[in-house]
Amino acid sequence: DAGVIQSPRHEVTEMGQEVTLRCKPISGHDYLFWYRQTMMRGLELLIYFNNNVPIDDSGMPEDRFSAKMPNASFSTLKIQPSEPRDSAVYFCASRGRTDTQYFGPGTRLTVL
Amino acid sequence: GENVEQHPSTLSVQEGDSAVIKCTYSDSASNYFPWYKQELGKRPQLIIDIRSNVGEKKDQRIAVTLNKTAKHFSLHITETQPEDSAVYFCAPGLNFNKFYFGSGTKLNVKP
Numbered sequence: 138d139a140g141v142i143q144s145p146r147h148e149v150t151e152m153g154q155e156v157t158l159r160c161k162p163i164s165g166h167d168y169l170f171w172y173r174q175t176m177m178r179g180l181e182l183l184i185y186f187n188n189n190v191p192i193d194d195s196g197m198p199e200d201r202f203s204a205k206m207p208n209a210s211f212s213t214l215k216i217q218p219s220e221p222r223d224s225a226v227y228f229c230a231s232r233g234r235t236d237t238q239y240f241g242p243g244t245r246l247t248v249l
Numbered sequence: 250g251e252n253v254e255q256h257p258s259t260l261s262v263q264e265g266d267s268a269v270i271k272c273t274y275s276d277s278a279s280n281y282f283p284w285y286k287q288e289l290g291k292r293p294q295l296i297i298d299i300r301s302n303v304g305e306k307k308d309q310r311i312a313v314t315l316n317k318t319a320k321h322f323s324l325h326i327t328e329t330q331p332e333d334s335a336v337y338f339c340a341p342g343l344n345f346n347k348f349y350f351g352s353g354t355k356l357n358v359k360p
Contacts, residue, residue: 168346180293180338180350193347228292236281236300236345240292 139163141241143229149247155217158244161210162231170230170238171204171214180228186212219248251276255339255351262329263359270354272339273321279341282315282322283348288335296337297324329358 142161150156162169170185184194189206197204201220206212216223226245230238252275262268272282283298299306299313299322306313310329315322322341326333336355342348 170346179352180340182348185346232345236283236298237295238345238348240294242292 141229141231141239143227143241143244145244146242147245147247149249150219151249152220153218154248155215156219156223156246156248158214158227158229158246160212160214160229160241162212162229163233163239164210166231166233166239167209168232168238169206169212170232171212172228172230172240173225174228174243175225183214216246219246221248224248251279251341251349253339253341253349253351255354257354258352259355259357261357261359264329264331266329268324268326268329268333268356268358270324270337270339270356271321272323272341272351274339274341274349275320276341276343276349277317277320279343281342281345282313283340283342284311284313284324285338285340285350286335287338287353293338326356329356331358331360334358 144159171183174180183196184204186206204214224247226243228243229241232238254273280301285293286296287293297311297313299315310327312325336353338353339351340348
């Protein structure tokens with residue numbers, strides 16, 4: 138199994154630009170999670186989906202952030218417009234019928 | 250939301266010694282208690298977990314103990330090795346989905 142796949146692995150952009158992060162969960166997993174990790178705030182759950190439906194988006198920081206899951210094998214996290222304080226590592230994770238969440242390698246986002 | 254505190258924030262031990270990290274939480278509804286290990290520049294990886302109906306779980310050199318009444322659980326690593334050096338996070342949660350990560354403990358195992 139390839140594990141959770143995220144792209145890009147690194148993204149550098151300028152303030153005000155739109156950023157799209159992508160995630161492919163482990164095949165057969167029906168839960169998908171988006172996390173953000175910063176030195177100041179640690180690891181935070183932003184949103185999670187079950188069977189492609191958003192269940193809890195209470196961690197999404199503001200309206201500039203949006204997440205979609207059009208099908209069972211693909212999800213996006215979009216930031217529009219991006220700001221320097223959005224700089225972080227964004228992790229996607231997925232879970233199947235067991236209780237374990239498997240994390241992807243992360244996308245390191247730098248907003249200048 | 251859940252208030253999670255993890256102690257200590259840094260821990261330095263000699264190879265072969267034991268290490269203990271404690272996590273306290275506030276939400277009595279939490280029913281799942283995992284510990285994650287994150288090496289520098291890598292993803293968090295689950296190392297051990299426990300459910301609320303169990304008091305202790307052991308996997309080779311790693312164990313987790315849970316005191317649900319006092320709302321804390323601990324990670325125990327025995328016979329530490331240099332490759333145990335990493336940041337460890339507790340993440341109490343509800344129904345395996347909504348995790349609240351602690352601030353992390355940086356463990357340094359000196360050879």
